[in-house]
Amino acid sequence: EMLLRNQCICPCGNQSGGKEYQVSQQRLNWFEAASYCNAIGMSLVTIKDEDESRRLYEKTGTTLRSSEYWIGANLLTTSYHLQWELSGEITLYEPWANGEPQKGKGHCVFIKPLYGVFNTWYMDNCLKERNFICQY
Incomplete structure (x- = not known):
């Protein structure tokens, strides 16, 4: 049933070596979203640069139904460097919205699409429920 509420966006059997994405229409907290992605062999999306x-x-973009999506960036294991959930790598690309990051608000990152790119990041409480994007 959960899979019916989500939409896979990909060239499945991807020949180009690019990423496959699944945009969730379900709202979960960050931990549940990460577990869901892992359970289907994916991870919360990583965005390493503006091209990505x-x-x-x-x-x-054409499938987005919400304006806020959890991504894999978080401050859960360190209080001073964002890391990606999948690899533990420190994030180098961090296109924060004005006034962000507000670390006192939480430890997990969500994105909002703006001007044809996911270039606005926000920090929030990891227990808040949002849509999310998985990647393979």
Whole structure:
């Protein structure tokens, strides 16, 4: 039933070596979203640069039903460097919205699409429920 509420956006059997995305129409907290993605062999999306952000928007933009999506960036294991959920790598690309990050608000990152790219990041409480994007 959960799979019916989500939409896979990909060239399945991807020949180009690009990423496959699944945009969830279900709202979960960050931990549940990460577990859900892992359970289906995926992870919360990583966005390592502006080109990757633009490609993600190009592949998913027409299916977006919400304005806020959890991504894999978080401050859960360290209080001073964002890390990606999948690899533990420190994030180098961090296109924060004005006034962000507000670390006192939480430890997990969500994105909002703006001007054809996911270029606005926000920090919030990881227990808040939002839509999310998985990647393979």
